Amino acid sequence: MPSLRDVANKANVPILSAYQVLSNTAPVEPQTRQAVIDAAEQLNYRLNVTIRDVADQAHVSIATVSYVLNNTVPVSAATRERVLDAVAALGYRPNITARNLKASETRMIGYAWHDVPPGQMNTVLDRFIYCMALAAESYGYHVLTFTQPTENVVQTYEELISINRVDGFVISNTGLNDERIRRLMEMGVPFAAFGRANDEWDFPYVDVDGRQGIKTAVEHLLAQGHRRIGVLAWPEGSLSGDARLEGYLDALETAGIKPEPDWIVRTQNAVHDGWQAAQRLMSARKPPTAVVCVSDMIAIGAMGYIESAGLRAGVDVAITGFDDLPLSEHLRPPLTSLRQPIELLARQVIDLLIAEIAQRRLPEHQILLAPTLIVRASSSQPLHC
Amino acid sequence: MPSLRDVANKANVPILSAYQVLSNTAPVEPQTRQAVIDAAEQLNYRLNVTIRDVADQAHVSIATVSYVLNNTVPVSAATRERVLDAVAALGYRPNITARNLKASETRMIGYAWHDVPPGQMNTVLDRFIYCMALAAESYGYHVLTFTQPTENVVQTYEELISINRVDGFVISNTGLNDERIRRLMEMGVPFAAFGRANDEWDFPYVDVDGRQGIKTAVEHLLAQGHRRIGVLAWPEGSLSGDARLEGYLDALETAGIKPEPDWIVRTQNAVHDGWQAAQRLMSARKPPTAVVCVSDMIAIGAMGYIESAGLRAGVDVAITGFDDLPLSEHLRPPLTSLRQPIELLARQVIDLLIAEIAQRRLPEHQILLAPTLIVRASSSQPLHC
DNA sequence: ATGAAAGCGCTAACAC
DNA sequence: GTGTTAGCGCTTTCAT
Numbered sequence: 001m002p003s004l005r006d007v008a009n010k011a012n013v014p015i016l017s018a019y020q021v022l023s024n025t026a027p028v029e030p031q032t033r034q035a036v037i038d039a040a041e042q043l044n045y046r047l048n049v050t051i052r053d054v055a056d057q058a059h060v061s062i063a064t065v066s067y068v069l070n071n072t073v074p075v076s077a078a079t080r081e082r083v084l085d086a087v088a089a090l091g092y093r094p095n096i097t098a099r100n101l102k103a104s105e106t107r108m109i110g111y112a113w114h115d116v117p118p119g120q121m122n123t124v125l126d127r128f129i130y131c132m133a134l135a136a137e138s139y140g141y142h143v144l145t146f147t148q149p150t151e152n153v154v155q156t157y158e159e160l161i162s163i164n165r166v167d168g169f170v171i172s173n174t175g176l177n178d179e180r181i182r183r184l185m186e187m188g189v190p191f192a193a194f195g196r197a198n199d200e201w202d203f204p205y206v207d208v209d210g211r212q213g214i215k216t217a218v219e220h221l222l223a224q225g226h227r228r229i230g231v232l233a234w235p236e237g238s239l240s241g242d243a244r245l246e247g248y249l250d251a252l253e254t255a256g257i258k259p260e261p262d263w264i265v266r267t268q269n270a271v272h273d274g275w276q277a278a279q280r281l282m283s284a285r286k287p288p289t290a291v292v293c294v295s296d297m298i299a300i301g302a303m304g305y306i307e308s309a310g311l312r313a314g315v316d317v318a319i320t321g322f323d324d325l326p327l328s329e330h331l332r333p334p335l336t337s338l339r340q341p342i343e344l345l346a347r348q349v350i351d352l353l354i355a356e357i358a359q360r361r362l363p364e365h366q367i368l369l370a371p372t373l374i375v376r377a378s379s380s381q382p383l384h385c
Numbered sequence: 386m387p388s389l390r391d392v393a394n395k396a397n398v399p400i401l402s403a404y405q406v407l408s409n410t411a412p413v414e415p416q417t418r419q420a421v422i423d424a425a426e427q428l429n430y431r432l433n434v435t436i437r438d439v440a441d442q443a444h445v446s447i448a449t450v451s452y453v454l455n456n457t458v459p460v461s462a463a464t465r466e467r468v469l470d471a472v473a474a475l476g477y478r479p480n481i482t483a484r485n486l487k488a489s490e491t492r493m494i495g496y497a498w499h500d501v502p503p504g505q506m507n508t509v510l511d512r513f514i515y516c517m518a519l520a521a522e523s524y525g526y527h528v529l530t531f532t533q534p535t536e537n538v539v540q541t542y543e544e545l546i547s548i549n550r551v552d553g554f555v556i557s558n559t560g561l562n563d564e565r566i567r568r569l570m571e572m573g574v575p576f577a578a579f580g581r582a583n584d585e586w587d588f589p590y591v592d593v594d595g596r597q598g599i600k601t602a603v604e605h606l607l608a609q610g611h612r613r614i615g616v617l618a619w620p621e622g623s624l625s626g627d628a629r630l631e632g633y634l635d636a637l638e639t640a641g642i643k644p645e646p647d648w649i650v651r652t653q654n655a656v657h658d659g660w661q662a663a664q665r666l667m668s669a670r671k672p673p674t675a676v677v678c679v680s681d682m683i684a685i686g687a688m689g690y691i692e693s694a695g696l697r698a699g700v701d702v703a704i705t706g707f708d709d710l711p712l713s714e715h716l717r718p719p720l721t722s723l724r725q726p727i728e729l730l731a732r733q734v735i736d737l738l739i740a741e742i743a744q745r746r747l748p749e750h751q752i753l754l755a756p757t758l759i760v761r762a763s764s765s766q767p768l769h770c
Numbered sequence: 771a772t773g774a775a776a777g778c779g780c781t782a783a784c785a786c
Numbered sequence: 787g788t789g790t791t792a793g794c795g796c797t798t799t800c801a802t
Contacts, residue, residue: 063791064788066782097482097549130498137532144530159478165527275715436797448772458772
C-alpha cells in the first residue's frame with residue numbers, strides 16, 4: 001500500500017503539497033496539482049494520513065510522533081513543535097483500529113437494543129442511550145448498539161466479546177436470575193447494569209428506587225386525605241414491579257392502613273390494560289378514592305376508564321403514574337408522576353463500567369437513585385367527602 | 386505478551402488442556418488444572434485464543450488456518466478438518482480489530498443519536514435503529530451510535546471518519562441544504578440518508594412518501610363525505626412537513642375543493658401544541674368537520690381539544706394522524722393513522738450504504754416508500770349532517 | 771497444498 | 787532526547 005510520501009515522490013513535490021491537493025484544503029498550482037492527482041491515480045492511492053507521513057513531514061521518527069501525541073516521553077520543545085505543526089498541516093488523526101490492536105482494547109461499549117414490543121414505548125430508554133453515549137464519549141469510548149434475539153441471548157454477548165468488538169456491556173431490562181449477568185460474571189467480562197437482579201450476586205448496577213418512589217406517591221395521597229388507596233401493579237415476578245408494589249404496601253402500613261385485597265390489581269403495561277384494570281379496581285367492595293399506578297401508560301388507561309365511568313379524574317378519584325412520559329403533563333388532567341433521573345443514571349452506569357474495564361471496581365458500585373414526584377392536577381386536590 | 390501455547394508449555398500440558406482449564410469448558414484433572422492456573426498466573430495471561438494457538442493445535446501454519454476460515458485458498462480435506470476441529474476445540478473467533486486493521490475497514494456504521502427535545506418522542510426512530518442494527522448485522526456490520534451536538538455538527542462526522550471509527554454513516558433528520566450531506570459528498574465518505582434534501586444533490590436515500598400518505602388520508606375523509614377538511618401542519622421549512630402539506634392541498638385540488646386559508650394551521654409537534662392548534666382551527670369561519678394531522682402527537686392534542694370543547698372526536702369531527710404510535714390504537718377513539726414501513730426503510734437504507742461502502746452505487750438509490758393508512762374509529766364514521 | 775514472511779498503523783521497550 | 791525495532795492478530799503474496 002502506497003503512502004502519502006510515495007505519491008509526493010512520484011509527483012516530485014513536497015509531502016505537504018500532495019496532502020493539500022488530495023484533501024482540497026488549500027489551493028495549489030495547477031501543474032503541481034495535476035502531477036499529484038496523476039501520481040495518486042497511478043498508485044491507486046486514497047488519502048489516508050498515517051504516523052509515517054507526519055514523521056516524514058516533521059523529519060523525525062515515528063516513535064517521536066507517538067511520544068509527542070501521547071505525552072508519554074519527554075521531547076524537546078523544538079521537535080515537539082515541528083511534530084505538532086506537521087500534525088496540523090496534514091490533518092493527522094491516529095488510526096483507532098491500529099491503536100486498539102496494539103492495546104488489545106476496543107474502547108467500545110456494547111448495549112443491546114431490545115425489540116420494542118408493540119403497544120409499548122421506550123421513551124425512557126431512548127434518553128438513557130443518548131446520555132450513555134454522551135458519557136461514554138467523554139471517556140473516549142463509543143456505544144455499539146446491537147440487537148438481542150429472544151433466544152440464545154447470552155450467546156450474542158459472548159460473540160461480541162470473543163471477536164473483540166467491545167470491551168464491556170451495559171445491560172438493561174434485567175431479570176431476577178438474569179442469565180446474561182450470571183454468564184458475564186463467570187467469564188469475567190466487564191459490565192454494569194441498569195436494574196438489579198439476584199441480591200446474592202455482587203455486580204455493579206444503578207437503579208431507580210421504585211419502592212421509595214411509589215412510597216412517596218402514596219404519602220402524597222395520604223396527605224391529601226385519602227385513606228382508600230388502590231394500586232395498579234404489574235404481574236408478579238418482575239423486580240421493578242415488585243419493588244414498586246412494596247412501596248405501596250410499605251407506605252400504607254406505616255400509615256396504619258390495611259389495604260383490602262381487591263385494592264391491588266395486576267395488569268400488563270399497555271393503555272387498554274390500564275383501562276380494564278381500573279374497571280376491576282373501581283368495582284371493589286370499598287372502591288378507592290385514589291389510584292397509584294406503576295406506570296404512566298397504565299395511569300393513562302385508568303384515567304380513561306375513570307372518565308368514561310362518569311367520574312372526574314383528579315376530583316373524584318386521584319391518580320398517579322410512574323415515568324413522567326413527555327405527554328403526561330399534557331393530559332387532562334395533567335398526570336402526577338414519578339420522574340426518573342435518567343441523565344444521572346446513564347452517567348453513573350458508564351462510570352461504573354469504565355471502572356470495571358480498568359479492573360478497579362468502585363467502592364460504591366450499587367447505586368439506587370430515588371425518582372422525583374411531580375405533582376399535577378390528577379392528584380393535587382384534597383379529598384372531598 | 387504470552388500466548389496459550391506459552392502457558393501450556395510452562396505447565397507442561399497440551400494446549401487443549403490449558404484452554405479447557407482457563408475457559409472452564411471441560412473438566413480437567415485437578416493436578417493439571419492447578420499447573421495451568423499457576424502458569425497463567427505467573428505469565429499474567431488472560432485467556433485469548435489467537436490464530437497462532439489454533440495453528441499450533443492443528444499442527445499447521447497460521448496461513449493455513451486463515452485459508453480454511455476464509456475459504457480463500459483450496460486446502461486438503463484432511464488439513465481442513467484438523468483446523469476446524471482445533472477451532473471448535475479452542476472456541477476460536479478471529480480478532481476483528483486485527484482483521485479490520487489489515488483490511489483498512491471497520492465494519493462499523495455511524496448513526497447520530499439526536500438529543501430528543503423534551504416533550505417529544507422518538508418512537509419511530511427507536512424502531513428504525515433496531516431494524517437498522519439488525520440489517521447491518523446481517524452484513525457483518527455493527528451500528529455505532531454517537532451523539533450529535535447542536536453546533537459543529539459536521540465536525541463530529543469528520544472526526545469519526547478520520548480516526549477510522551466507522552466506514553460510513555446513516556443520517557436522519559435531514560434538512561434542505563443539509564451540511565452533513567454536502568460535506569460527506571465532498572469528502573467522498575460513504576453514507577445513506579433517511580430523508581431527502583436538496584433535489585439537485587445526487588445521493589442515496591430512502592424516505593417515506595408523506596405527500597402520498599396525507600393524500601390517502603384526505604381521500605379517505607372525502608370518501609366519508611367530508612368537504613370541510615382542515616390540516617394541522619408543522620412550521621414551514623421542514624422537508625417532510627412541506628411534503629405532507631402538499632399531499633393535503635393536492636388531494637383537495639383533485640377533488641375540486643378550495644381550502645379556506647384558516648383551515649391550515651401550523652404548529653410544533655408536542656401534544657399541547659396540537660391542542661392549541663386545534664383550538665385555532667375549530668374557530669375558523671367555516672369550522673372543518675375533519676382534521677388531518679401531520680403527526681399522531683398533534684392528533685392526540687387535537688382530540689383532547691375537540692373533546693374538551695364538547696365535541697365527539699370521530700363523530701362530530703373526524704381526525705387522522707401520522708406515524709401510528711403504539712398508543713394510538715388504544716386512544717379513545719382509536720386514532721386513524723399512517724404507518725411508516727420502518728422495517729423496510731431501515732433494511733433499504735443499510736442496503737444502500739453497504740453498496741456505497743463497496744464503491745458500487747445501486748442503480749435505484751433514491752427510494753420512496755408509501756405509508757399505509759390504518760383506519761380506526763377516529764375517522765371511520767360517515768359524515769352526518 | 772502449504773508455509774514463510776511482509777505489512778496494516780500504532781505503541782513502547784530498548785538502544786544510543 | 788531521539789531512533790530502531792519488535793510486536794498486536796490477522797490476510798495475502800510469493801515461494802516451495
